[in-house]
Amino acid sequence: MSKNRRKFIKDSLLGSLAFTLGTNIVYAKNIPSGLNILGLGKTPEYQFPGKSNLLTVLNDRPINIETPAHLLNDSLTPNDKFFVRNNGIPPLNIEVDKWELTITGASAKTTKKYSIAELKSNFENVSLNLTLECGGNGRKEFNPPAKGNQWSTGAVGCAKWTGIRLRDVLNDVGVKSNAVYIGYYGSDTHLSGAEDKTPISRGVPIHKALEKESLIVWAMNDQDLPVLNGYPLRLVFGGFPASCSGKWLSKIVIRNKVHDGQKMNGSSYRIPCNPVSPGTKVSAENMCIIESMPVKSLITYPKTGATIKLDQLLPISGHAWTSSNKIVKVEYSIDFGVSWNECNLSNSINRYAWQDFDAKISFPQKGYYEVWANATDSDGKKQPMILPSWNPKGYLNNACHRIAVKVI
Numbered sequence: 273m274s275k276n277r278r279k280f281i282k283d284s285l286l287g288s289l290a291f292t293l294g295t296n297i298v299y300a301k302n303i304p305s306g307l308n309i310l311g312l313g314k315t316p317e318y319q320f321p322g323k324s325n326l327l328t329v330l331n332d333r334p335i336n337i338e339t340p341a342h343l344l345n346d347s348l349t350p351n352d353k354f355f356v357r358n359n360g361i362p363p364l365n366i367e368v369d370k371w372e373l374t375i376t377g378a379s380a381k382t383t384k385k386y387s388i389a390e391l392k393s394n395f396e397n398v399s400l401n402l403t404l405e406c407g408g409n410g411r412k413e414f415n416p417p418a419k420g421n422q423w424s425t426g427a428v429g430c431a432k433w434t435g436i437r438l439r440d441v442l443n444d445v446g447v448k449s450n451a452v453y454i455g456y457y458g459s460d461t462h463l464s465g466a467e468d469k470t471p472i473s474r475g476v477p478i479h480k481a482l483e484k485e486s487l488i489v490w491a492m493n494d495q496d497l498p499v500l501n502g503y504p505l506r507l508v509f510g511g512f513p514a515s516c517s518g519k520w521l522s523k524i525v526i527r528n529k530v531h532d533g534q535k536m537n538g539s540s541y542r543i544p545c546n547p548v549s550p551g552t553k554v555s556a557e558n559m560c561i562i563e564s565m566p567v568k569s570l571i572t573y574p575k576t577g578a579t580i581k582l583d584q585l586l587p588i589s590g591h592a593w594t595s596s597n598k599i600v601k602v603e604y605s606i607d608f609g610v611s612w613n614e615c616n617l618s619n620s621i622n623r624y625a626w627q628d629f630d631a632k633i634s635f636p637q638k639g640y641y642e643v644w645a646n647a648t649d650s651d652g653k654k655q656p657m658i659l660p661s662w663n664p665k666g667y668l669n670n671a672c673h674r675i676a677v678k679v680i
């Protein structure tokens with residue numbers, strides 16, 4: 273390895289360390305090779321800027337942190353409780369005034385560059401509540417297990433996002449009639465430090481890019497995006513796996529074929545085109561790109577393990593979401609799915625926003641129960657009670673969420 277190359281890798285490792293510490297290492301150039309710095313301990317406030325230390329850390333390089341169900345009880349997920357799924361190392365020392373978004377590609381009529389100020393002033397500003405869920409949320413439950421972050425239920429959140437419609441910018445550049453897909457590039461860097469590799473570059477079919485809910489955003493819940501959620505600019509596509517919603521957005525390509533960026537191919541974000549039995553090896557040509565997220569719900573109150581007296585009613589609450597128009601019903605069961613009762617359900621504020629539900633439950637006698645929730649969407653789809661069909665990478669687990677309750 274050349275000296276330059278070694279220096280480059282060392283710099284990028286130090287970059288990611290500085291990011292983890294939340295500050296620069298002043299005498300970084302003096303660190304003897306082979307020495308691991310002590311760091312600031314496992315103090316999450318320092319590790320993860322802008323994130324609550326109550327979140328669950330699955331990995332710190334790249335940073336992957338999920339939100340325990342009971343911390344998702346708010347109608348809009350607060351920024352410090354919103355999950356983080358990174359594939360690489362976030363950019364450091366971001367200069368918002370110098371940030372540029374380039375729109376280009378074989379199916380773009382021209383190439384244009386925009387500053388964030390231009391995006392804000394040239395296009396109509398819109399705010400929508402949109403649910404983002406990682407395609408791998410719930411992976412932990414699959415058997416045989418799938419490799420990758422072992423997400424439990426917390427790679428999901430719903431925020432109010434403010435920005436502009438992606439289609440307004442695409443139309444400003446001009447979309448050729450042969451456009452098939454858009455792909456994004458962000459300014460995060462590859463874990464290996466290699467400059468010529470992007471950690472992830474995914475995208476969506478052109479019809480999705482042109483939907484009125486597909487946004488380029490700079491604000492989350494009326495604040496700047498947290499640095500770990502893509503500050504200063506990101507895409508948000510409700511209803512699609514969150515991997516399509518590019519963070520630290522610097523370039524969009526309008527493609528005349530399906531985008532073939534990093535993590536678009538192989539088994540990434542793909543499932544068998546037809547269901548297979550657990551453990552089956554599926555060849556690449558029989559794997560299809562995930563293009564929508566399934567109907568799902570989460571009980572966010574009480575925390576699993578709650579205790580209640582027999583003469584009391586147990587209040588439960590949570591959220592339900594879908595990639596179809598809206599949720600039409602949420603039901604709960606206390607008898608392992610044999611009988612179901614309907615919950616109160618809030619209206620849909622806009623498509624792809626999660627809807628709140630609540631209920632008050634009475635129990636027939638003392639003992640251990642599980643409360644299960646099941647949502648039905650406007651396509652008539654419901655959640656599977658135990659697990660949906662197995663797939664090699666453990667995507668799209670929308671099984672009923674369960675909490676344990678002890679009645680005394």
Ligand SMILES: Nc1nc2c(c(=O)[nH]1)N[C@H]1C(S)=C(S)[C@@H](COP(=O)(O)O)O[C@H]1N2
Nearest residue numbers: 355356357358359406458501514515518519
């Ligand atoms: N540039 C960039 N965009 C990205 C990613 C990334 O690593 N880099 N991760 C993707 C994945 S896999 C998911 S699930 C979502 C997570 O968004 P969040 O971290 O804001 O919750 O961002 C997506 N966008």
Ligand SMILES: [Mo]
Nearest residue numbers: 357406407515
């Ligand atoms: Mo993801």
